[in-house]
Amino acid sequence: MCQGRRHDHLPPAQNWAYKGEKVHGAGARGVDRDTAGGGIRRPMNPVVLQIPVGQMANFTYIIADEESGDAAVIDPSWDLDEVFRALKKNGWRAKYVINTHTHFDHVLGNEQLAEVTGAKIVQHKNSQLGKDIAVSDGDVIEIGSLKLRVLHTPGHSKDSMCLILDGRLVFTGDTLFVGNCGRTDLPGSDPAEMYHSLFDRLAKLDDKLIVYPGHNYGTTPTSTIEREKKTNYLLQPRSKQEFLAFMSGGD
Numbered sequence: 001m002c003q004g005r006r007h008d009h010l011p012p013a014q015n016w017a018y019k020g021e022k023v024h025g026a027g028a029r030g031v032d033r034d035t036a037g038g039g040i041r042r043p044m045n046p047v048v049l050q051i052p053v054g055q056m057a058n059f060t061y062i063i064a065d066e067e068s069g070d071a072a073v074i075d076p077s078w079d080l081d082e083v084f085r086a087l088k089k090n091g092w093r094a095k096y097v098i099n100t101h102t103h104f105d106h107v108l109g110n111e112q113l114a115e116v117t118g119a120k121i122v123q124h125k126n127s128q129l130g131k132d133i134a135v136s137d138g139d140v141i142e143i144g145s146l147k148l149r150v151l152h153t154p155g156h157s158k159d160s161m162c163l164i165l166d167g168r169l170v171f172t173g174d175t176l177f178v179g180n181c182g183r184t185d186l187p188g189s190d191p192a193e194m195y196h197s198l199f200d201r202l203a204k205l206d207d208k209l210i211v212y213p214g215h216n217y218g219t220t221p222t223s224t225i226e227r228e229k230k231t232n233y234l235l236q237p238r239s240k241q242e243f244l245a246f247m248s249g250g251d
Contacts, residue, residue, distance in 0.1 A: 044066055045065060045066050045067060045145065045146065046063055046064065046065065046146050046165055046166060046168075047062075047063070047064040047065075047066055047090075048061060048062070048063055048064075048165075048169070048212065049061065049062040049064075049086055050212060050221060050222070051079070051082050051083065051086070052216055052221075053077055053078045053079040053082065054077055054078035054079065054105065055078075056105050056215070057215045057216040057217060058075065058077055058078070058105055058106070058214065058215055058216075059075070059212070059213065059214060059215060059216060059221070060073065060074065060075055060076050060077060060079070060082075060083060060109075061073070061074040061075065061171060061212060062074075062083065062086055062087070062092070063143055063146065063148070063165060064090065064092045064143075065143050065144025065145050065146045067144060067145055068144030068145065069091055069092055069093055069144070070092070070093055070095045070143050070144035070146075071087065071092035071093060071094050071095060071143065072094065072095060072096040072097070072098050072119075072122075072141070072143045072148070073094055073096070073097050073098070073109075073113060073119065074098050074099075074100065074163070074171055075098075075099055075100055075106040075107075075173070075214060076097060076107075076108070076109030076110060076113045077104075077105050077106060077107065077108040077109050078108060078109070080109045080112060080113060083109070083113065084116070087117070093117070094113065094117035094118075094119040095119055095120070095143060096119055096120050096121075096122050096133075096141060096143065097109075097110055097113050097114055097119045097120070097121045097122065098122045098123075098141065098148075098163065099121070099122070099123045099127070100160065100161060100162065100163065100171060100172075100173025100174065100175075100214055101124070101127075101156065101157045101159050101160040101161070101173055101174060102123060102127045102128070102129045102157070102159055103157065103174070103186075106173070106174075106214065107129065110129075114132075120132040120133055121133070122135060122141060123135070123159060124136070124150070124152060124159040124160070124161045125159075126154075126158045126159040127159040128159075135150045135161070136150065136152065137150055137151065137152035137161075138150060141163075146165060146166055147165075147166055148163050148164070148165050149163070149164040149165075150162075150163060151163070151164060151170075151201060151202075153172075153173075153175040153197035153201055153202065154190065154193040154194075154197060155175060155181075155182065155184055155189065155190055155191065155193040155194025155195070155196070155197045155198070156173075156174045156175055156181075156182030156183060156184065156186070156189055156194065157174075157186070157188045157189060158188050158190075160173055160174065160175050160182070160197070161173070162175055162176075162201075162202065164205070164209070167206065167209075168209065168210065169209055169210035169211070169212060170202075170205065170209045170210070170211055170212065170225070171212045171214075172202070172211055172212065172213050172214065173213075173214040174213075174214045174215065175194070175197055175198070175202065176198065176202055176211065176213060176228065176232075176235075177213045177214070177215060177217045177218055178211065178213055178217065178218025178219065178220055178221070178222070178223045178228070178232075179217070179218040179219065179228075179231065179232050179233070180217055180218070180232065180233075180234060181194060181198060181232075181234040181235075182194070182214075184247050185247075191243070191244050191247040191248070192240065192244065194243075194247070195240050195243045195244070198234065198235060199235075199243075202225065202235075203225070203229055203235055205225050206225065207224065207225050207226035207229070208224060208225070208226065209224060209225045210222055210223075210224055211223040211224055211225060211227075211228060
């Protein structure tokens with residue numbers, strides 16, 4: 001229910017990002033914690049697990065600070081057993097459940113995860129759902145020594161936000177996908193706001209930021225801001241009027 005105007009065939013969710021044995025350091029394709037460095041466990045900060053879940057090509061993420069053991073889970077929905085197993089295996093404490101927005105396929109696991117782990121639910125202040133912590137643009141969520149900065153990016157929904165981790169990577173939810181953007185024909189969506197979020201906010205971020213999207217809709221599970229600016233049709237230079245016409249099918 002979340003992809004933009006173009007409806008290309010969606011590839012099946014790829015499980016290369018998380019197989020229960022490997023984790024991601026920022027920018028890494030996967031580093032085995034048990035064998036990296038000749039069998040010596042060396043902390044990586046930050047650690048990001050990208051977990052394909054459900055039948056809608058969703059991604060759930062776990063961010064962990066290896067030094068403190070604190071972690072946050074982004075957009076828990078289906079397959080929570082994978083999340084619980086990863087937390088237990090690595091000895092991480094879920095401090096927060098964070099939603100990039102509150103469409104059902106991104107929040108289904110909130111209550112169970114919070115109940116089991118004691119994590120606080122964090123959402124943008126525009127969310128109409130129950131939450132423990134309301135955040136606004138520019139707020140910083142601390143996970144151990146890690147800092148997650150909130151970037152309000154309405155368009156797909158009023159409460160959509162992206163999350164920039166330590167200036168190195170960005171979780172884009174359903175605002176920006178690999179090769180596409182989120183739909184703007186849903187209740188609470190606004191193509192004019194999406195234009196602002198894409199061109200005035202995300203496109204102006206550091207080109208080197210790694211993009212972790214909310215769904216596995218692209219040819220690869222991750223990208224960079226630079227790559228999306230070069231290859232994503234929705235991020236090609238165009239006026240606001242041209243963008244609105246395209247999103248409404250008027251091109």
